Amino acid sequence: MITLLEWGGSLLGLLGAFLLATHSRLSKYGWIAFLAANLAMVAFAIGIERYGLLVQQIGFTATSVLGLRRAGLLFFRAVKQR
Structure with missing residues (x-):
């Protein structure tokens, strides 16, 4: 299982980077690959x-969620404070 997680995370990360680098209509889906990799x-x-490594990946997960939101693939509203 550990080997599957290692290789799956690595390959999904590469896929995410490739999709973002294409700067095409499919680029936004790179954030999904990044989140799965994270x-x-x-x-x-x-x-x-x-x-x-865990701390780093938690940080990368936060940037992936931000990327998903900015790409319009994740919809949530921030709670407004009074």
């Missing part, structure tokens, strides 16, 4: 007990 790598980092 989740796989989070699980991988936990599985191998590498917490520096």
Whole structure:
């Protein structure tokens, strides 16, 4: 399972980078690949007990969610404070 997470995360990350680099109508779907890669790598980092990698992947997950939102693929509203 650890090997599957490692390779799946790596390949999905490369796919996401490729899609964004094409600067085409499909580019926005790179954020979906990045999010899937981040989740796989989070699980991988936990599985191998590498917490520096885990922190990095949590940060990358946040940027992927931001990318999804900016690309119009994730819809949520921020809660307004009074």
